[in-house]
Amino acid sequence: MLVCRQVSKSYRTERGVVTAVAGIDLDVPAGRFAAVIGRSGSGKSTLMAMIGGLSRPSAGSVEVDGTDVWHLSDNALAAFRNEKVGYVFQFASLLPTLRLIDNVALPAMLGRRQGASGTYARAAALLERMGLGGYLDAYPAEISAGEQRRAAIARALINDPALLLADEPTSDLDEQTEIEIMDVLRTVNREVGTTLVLVTHNLALAEQAQQIVHIANGAIVA
Amino acid sequence: MRLLANLALQNLGRRKARSLLLIAAVAIGSGVVFTGATLMRSIDDSMAAGFSRLGADMMVVPEGALTNITAALLTVEPTDLVLDADVLAKARIASVGRAAPQKIARVEHSGIGSHHDLVDLVGFEPAHDFTIQPWLREKLNREFRAGDVILGAGRDVPLGSQMLIFGKPHVVYGKLGRTGVGTHERGVFMSFETLEALAGAVPQHGSSRPAALAPGKVTGFLVELAPGATALQARFAILSAVKGAKVVTGDSSLSGIRQGLSALLQGILALMVLMFASMAVMVSVLFSAIITERRPELGLLKAIGARWPQIVGMMVVEAVIATGVGGVLGVTLGVLVMRLYERSLVYYLENIGVPFVWLDLPRMAAFAAAAIVLAAAIGALGAFYPAWRASRRDAYDLVRGEG
Ligand SMILES: Nc1ncnc2c1ncn2[C@@H]1O[C@H](COP(=O)(O)OP(=O)(O)O)[C@@H](O)[C@H]1O
Ligand SMILES: [Mg+2]
Numbered sequence A: 001m002l003v004c005r006q007v008s009k010s011y012r013t014e015r016g017v018v019t020a021v022a023g024i025d026l027d028v029p030a031g032r033f034a035a036v037i038g039r040s041g042s043g044k045s046t047l048m049a050m051i052g053g054l055s056r057p058s059a060g061s062v063e064v065d066g067t068d069v070w071h072l073s074d075n076a077l078a079a080f081r082n083e084k085v086g087y088v089f090q091f092a093s094l095l096p097t098l099r100l101i102d103n104v105a106l107p108a109m110l111g112r113r114q115g116a117s118g119t120y121a122r123a124a125a126l127l128e129r130m131g132l133g134g135y136l137d138a139y140p141a142e143i144s145a146g147e148q149r150r151a152a153i154a155r156a157l158i159n160d161p162a163l164l165l166a167d168e169p170t171s172d173l174d175e176q177t178e179i180e181i182m183d184v185l186r187t188v189n190r191e192v193g194t195t196l197v198l199v200t201h202n203l204a205l206a207e208q209a210q211q212i213v214h215i216a217n218g219a220i221v222a
Numbered sequence B: 001m002r003l004l005a006n007l008a009l010q011n012l013g014r015r016k017a018r019s020l021l022l023i024a025a026v027a028i029g030s031g032v033v034f035t036g037a038t039l040m041r042s043i044d045d046s047m048a049a050g051f052s053r054l055g056a057d058m059m060v061v062p063e064g065a066l067t068n069i070t071a072a073l074l075t076v077e078p079t080d081l082v083l084d085a086d087v088l089a090k091a092r093i094a095s096v097g098r099a100a101p102q103k104i105a106r107v108e109h110s111g112i113g114s115h116h117d118l119v120d121l122v123g124f125e126p127a128h129d130f131t132i133q134p135w136l137r138e139k140l141n142r143e144f145r146a147g148d149v150i151l152g153a154g155r156d157v158p159l160g161s162q163m164l165i166f167g168k169p170h171v172v173y174g175k176l177g178r179t180g181v182g183t184h185e186r187g188v189f190m191s192f193e194t195l196e197a198l199a200g201a202v203p204q205h206g207s208s209r210p211a212a213l214a215p216g217k218v219t220g221f222l223v224e225l226a227p228g229a230t231a232l233q234a235r236f237a238i239l240s241a242v243k244g245a246k247v248v249t250g251d252s253s254l255s256g257i258r259q260g261l262s263a264l265l266q267g268i269l270a271l272m273v274l275m276f277a278s279m280a281v282m283v284s285v286l287f288s289a290i291i292t293e294r295r296p297e298l299g300l301l302k303a304i305g306a307r308w309p310q311i312v313g314m315m316v317v318e319a320v321i322a323t324g325v326g327g328v329l330g331v332t333l334g335v336l337v338m339r340l341y342e343r344s345l346v347y348y349l350e351n352i353g354v355p356f357v358w359l360d361l362p363r364m365a366a367f368a369a370a371a372i373v374l375a376a377a378i379g380a381l382g383a384f385y386p387a388w389r390a391s392r393r394d395a396y397d398l399v400r401g402e403g
Helices: A044-051 A074-083 A101-110 A116-129 A145-157 A177-191 B002-015 B015-054 B087-091 B182-186 B192-198 B231-241 B251-295 B297-303 B310-351 B362-394 B395-399
Strands: A003-013 A016-027 A033-037 A060-063 A085-088 A163-167 A195-199 A213-217 A219-221 B060-063 B067-069 B074-076 B096-107 B119-124 B136-139 B148-151 B162-165 B166-174 B188-191 B220-225 B245-249
Touching: A003 A044, A016 A060, A016 A213, A016 A219, A033 A044, A044 A060, A044 A163, A044 A195, A044 B395, A074 A085, A074 A101, A074 B297, A085 A145, A101 A116, A101 A145, A101 B002, A116 A145, A145 A163, A163 A177, A177 A195, B002 B015, B002 B096, B002 B310, B015 B251, B015 B362, B060 B119, B060 B231, B060 B251, B087 B096, B087 B231, B096 B192, B096 B231, B119 B136, B119 B182, B119 B192, B166 B245, B188 B192, B220 B231, B251 B297, B251 B310, B251 B362, B297 B310, B297 B362, B297 B395, B310 B362
Parallel strands: A033 A195, A033 A213, A085 A163, A163 A195, B119 B188, B148 B166
Antiparallel strands: A003 A016, A003 A060, A213 A219, B060 B220, B060 B245, B067 B074, B096 B119, B096 B220, B136 B166, B148 B188, B162 B166
């Protein structure tokens, strides 16, 4: 399902070239829950961005569902991000000027594959599932950080992605909220069969995964 | 897409003060440009009409003829002295731009007015005339032709009505505006052809029939200088080429006013171009800053699958709304200001001898539309480039606030 081959990323900075990810090979079969762990600055986010089509690797390849992601045209890459991947960021990522329902519907509206009414019904159902049924018309600023993160998960799921990428989705939340959100992600993985790659620094959480990827200094350690 | 358009609109509302400042700046810019363009065109048109109505730069008449010089126009007084109609044409004088020949016969018992009224019958060549037709205030909706007469402002006969002159029927084709010159206001104007056809009908009263009625003879010429030529050059050239003529010049201060106004208008034009240029620079600088500030959001949009035209489109729509609203506001403001200062402006211009006429409505509307479209276009262009550059960046760099 997910195949990385010698994927690398280096940044040119004023202090010289910084290698964030140095030749990672990774295989995650479909439907699996994989956890990525490692210290801060080890290259986890950079790896996730390259997998999700957000950051072009300096070298190597990423294949998702049989598509060589970084050989896609601009439009095809946009469609890939839109349809194949659901991305949950480390930080609050809802658009503050849109209602929750609009935020969740937005990826589907961008792709415009189905009619608006169907999309909005789906968005409402997803928010309902995340326990946000009462906040469809609320703006992000009107709900808590945990609720915002759940809405972001709903947005990631609106186009039924094959791959759900979550980059430390709970690092800034309290423990109780963290457990709730993890439950949601693992439920999606288990019930819908969506492949889940989760970056976390919570080892107890990582141990529940079927596969643990330990990264240090941009490379996988055994 | 509705959601993106919605986003663009909402984004404007997020920084209300900044959006309002942008709108105000664009409003001032496009208001100045619209007002400047409208005034300039109006003044220019009024001036063109006014100065062409002011008649000729000089007049060529037989030596001994009487002339009448007023601020507004040179007129030839009727006289029995005549010149050959082709003297100026034959002489080919470079400093003479246009020359309009006139025949003038002052007649009695013409059937016009009361019995003993003296009437000036003025013949002109419609194709060469530049001192009579510009004064036309109303006319029939057809070409001027043989048998038609044009009346000075002092005569009150309805358009299209029949007028007997020495028993011959003529049609009142048009009426002139007020000129303040008696002979002009009481005159009856017609083509050479029409005037010459009257020759047989004009009774001879002791003296001979007015000499100007004879074909090939004219009372004088009204002359407009060739561009760049001076009155002195023309005077010498004419006097040496045409025997028995004298040259009378008009009031030279008017051409000075005209040149002064032209320079002023050109200054306004330059100012307008600068105004738009600085507006364009300002809008693009502002939108570069706005886009820098919004990189994380643009990155997020890109991350969830927005294509670059959608991202650029959203920013451009936002800019176009702001600058378009600014443009509309500016034009509205311009109209208000022009209304407010209309009186003093018209008074001032008429004081220096330029009758002021506003630009016609369709053209003013076109200027308004152009100012608004230009303002919106500046917004579109100003936002397009920074938005396009941002949209090419990796989504991850944008999300992190880089790129
Ligand atoms: N855009 C960038 N420019 C320069 N260095 C970067 C950039 N992004 C990440 N890095 C560097 O790459 C390394 C890995 O970063 P990151 O992938 O964010 O690590 P993690 O998510 O594991 O904390 C860090 O040393 C970080 O400073
Ligand atoms: Mg990270």
